[in-house]
Amino acid sequence: MAEIRIQNLQKRFADFTAVKNSSLVLEDGKFVVLLGPSGCGKTTTLRMIAGLEFPTGGTITLDGSDVTYRRPRERDIAMVFQLFALYPHMGVRDNLEFPLRNEGVPRAEIDRRINEVAGILRIEHLLGSRVGGLAGGDRQRVALGRAIVREPKAFLMDEPLGTLDAEFRELMCVELRKLHERLKTTTVFVTHDQNEAMALADHIVVMNNGEILQADDPHGIYNFPSCVFVARFIGRPPMNLLQVRGTVAGGDSQVQVDGRLVDVPALQGDADRALLGVRPEHVRLVPSGEGLGGHVERIEYFGSHWIAELKTEAGTLKALVDKHTRPVEGERVGLAFDTSRLVLFDAVTERLLPSATTTAHRPSMRHG
Known part of the structure; x- marks a missing residue:
């Protein structure tokens, strides 16, 4: 031992x-x-x-x-x-x-x-x-x-x-x-x-x-990053963080982002201001008019995939795109998310907000 x-x-x-x-x-x-x-x-x-x-x-x-x-x-x-x-x-x-x-x-x-x-x-x-x-x-x-x-x-x-x-x-x-x-x-x-x-x-x-x-x-x-710092430090590109409109409360299963409702795992905490966290591989480009609206600002080629940088009213985010589907710079697109993989953070404390998915995960290590 x-x-x-x-x-x-x-x-x-x-x-x-x-x-x-x-x-x-x-x-x-x-x-x-x-x-x-x-x-x-x-x-x-x-x-x-x-x-x-x-x-x-x-x-x-x-x-x-x-x-x-x-x-x-x-x-x-x-x-x-x-x-x-x-x-x-x-x-x-x-x-x-x-x-x-x-x-x-x-x-x-x-x-x-x-x-x-x-x-x-x-x-x-x-x-x-x-x-x-x-x-x-x-x-x-x-x-x-x-x-x-x-x-x-x-x-x-x-x-x-x-x-x-x-x-x-x-x-x-x-x-x-x-x-x-x-x-x-x-x-x-x-x-x-x-x-x-x-x-x-x-x-x-x-x-x-x-x-x-x-x-x-x-x-x-x-x-399940515990805070905004971990979300930004882990991942290349790091986790996207988008501004949520209005307050969020326990029991909510939708939040407002850029005037559109986005499904999220049921929340178990409250926040006056919140940030929506989504990994680039959980963002999909869809036709303009569907999902969250944005336009392609820049693209990078990595052989196996593209990384598209997209501008939205809720903030800038990056999406991982299949190598066979090249995004076009300046193009207006819609953005959809894998809603089961979304997390939210309190924008003031920058701590992860508990939800149905985060509480189901039990950390494998003891600290604190």
């Missing part, structure tokens, strides 16, 4: 609060991604879990033991950094052996672990090489190997793919996911890249301004 639990965690640097009263349960054996923009508090949270920073408030437990103020070597965790943190004067094998020799592991056990990890990461042919001559992807594999050979209770990874080019990042995402499915070790991974998060995570924790905004599986994060 290697459950990590943080409770009311805080970190202040002089007058700046990097992490604000965060509580979270990271379940044993799960791959958890801390996701958010630069400066949101995700790396500081990871460093506190690792023992590289001590909190100014709150507690951290690992495997049921309070480790809040223990040194990194006392926590039985392994960390992988963005810049590899390998010893350049050592060879690959020496880098892999180094943490085991420091722990006094017997020679036969060291050889067993090195051979096993080299096979898992497919770096057997590199064991006799010098680190300085390796490509970025191979160096990252060696850095991962040095963490894995320790057989820790948890892996902590601070943007480990950030220095790799796009092709290598995609490859390493696949390899990391396969590795996790094989080892089943609790993993906490920090990134600002939503594509990495969606590809890797069992659970995603979205942070901003030092706060945890939502903790859920990728499906819940994408389809």
Whole structure:
């Protein structure tokens, strides 16, 4: 068991609060991604879990033991950094052996672990090489190997793919996911890249301004964003947000957008002002005069589809259009929505309004 639990965690640097009263349960054996923009508090949270920073408030437990103020070597965790943190004067094998020799592991056990990890990461042919001559992807594999050979209770990874080019990042995402499915070790991974998060995570924790905004599986994060920030941060293009006319109240199953009634899942909350949220793939272009009215301002071609940017009286939105149906710039069109996939936000608090569909979804992760 290697459950990590943080409770009311805080970190202040002089007058700046990097992490604000965060509580979270990271379940044993799960791959958890801390996701958010630069400066949101995700790396500081990871460093506190690792023992590289001590909190100014709150507690951290690992495997049921309070480790809040223990040194990194006392926590039985392994960390992988963005810049590899390998010893350049050592060879690959020496880098892999180094943490085991420091722990006094017997020679036969060291050889067993090195051979096993080299096979898992497919770096057997590199064991006799010098680190300085390796490509970025191979160096990252060696850095991962040095963490894995320790057989820790948890892996902590601070943007480990950030220095790799796009092709290598995609490859390493696949390899990391396969590795996790094989080892089943609790993993906490920090990134600002939503594509990495969606590809890797069992659970995603979205942070901003030092706060945890939502903790859920990728499906819940994408389809039921807890607030406007998450709706805009997740998705490329992000969720469209349109102004709703008038107030909304519990029991409503229609809202007014640009003078037209739009069916929505039955609301279970009230708001004086609201925003309608719809993903681009849930918008359809229909003949002018049907649905919401708008005109095509711009189009982008992505090979498998078009992205059309559309101007309406309720705001600008984007629609994903089949590659065989090219929109025409300047054309007036109608817009229809997949009404079962719509969500609403309170325009003042920017929080998700509960509805029949949102309350049916139960977050897969505990926080708060």
